[in-house]
Amino acid sequence: MNYLIDHETKSIHRTSFAGDLCGFHTSSLENREFTQSIAYVDQLINESQYSKCEFCVS
Numbered sequence: 150m151n152y153l154i155d156h157e158t159k160s161i162h163r164t165s166f167a168g169d170l171c172g173f174h175t176s177s178l179e180n181r182e183f184t185q186s187i188a189y190v191d192q193l194i195n196e197s198q199y200s201k202c203e204f205c206v207s
């Protein structure tokens with residue numbers, strides 16, 4: 150699973166399901182990060198108050 154992290158809105162998208170509703174298109178490119186690490190994603194959620202995007206939940 151690939152994840153797109155939007156550091157501007159502190160939201161985490163699943164690239165397979167991400168779409169126009171996700172809103173990351175309005176965030177600047179340098180604030181977007183791609184990762185395949187679920188450990189990194191969990192760390193952001195647990196330690197930095199990031200949240201998973203509701204539109205990416207299948």
Ligand SMILES: [Zn+2]
Nearest residue numbers: 162171202205
């Ligand atoms: Zn999303």
